[in-house]
Amino acid sequence: MESKVVVVSIIVRDEEAAAAVNDLLHEYRQYIVGRMGIPYRQRNVSIISVVMDAPGEVASALSGKLGMQPGVTAKTLTAKV
Structure with a gap:
């Protein structure tokens, strides 16, 4: 699989969703640059x-899982590199 530079933008409207967001980010930590x-x-x-x-x-999977959390919106932007 070809690796790409991706930005995932996340908006959390429900404070209670923060733990689930952090758990998902931790799960994908090997791909996160910052x-x-x-x-x-x-x-x-x-x-x-x-x-x-x-x-x-992988980026789409993370964005999809984030977007399924109540009170969370996630969108992905892929760089043309």
């Missing part, structure tokens, strides 16, 4: 950007 989280308290959301170097199927 992550940045921003708590946006005025809007009661947290925004997380995760940079991955992974096969497309």
Whole structure:
């Protein structure tokens, strides 16, 4: 499988989903290059950007699992490298 540079953007609207999000990110840690989280308290959301170097199927699997969590939205952007 060809590895790609991917950014997964995550918005967490439900604080109780944070543990599940962190568990999933930990599960995929071997592919994660870095992550940045921003708590946006005025809007009661947290925004997380995760940079991955992974096969497309792996990035899609993570994004899909994240998006299935209640109160979580996830989208993937793949770099043309």
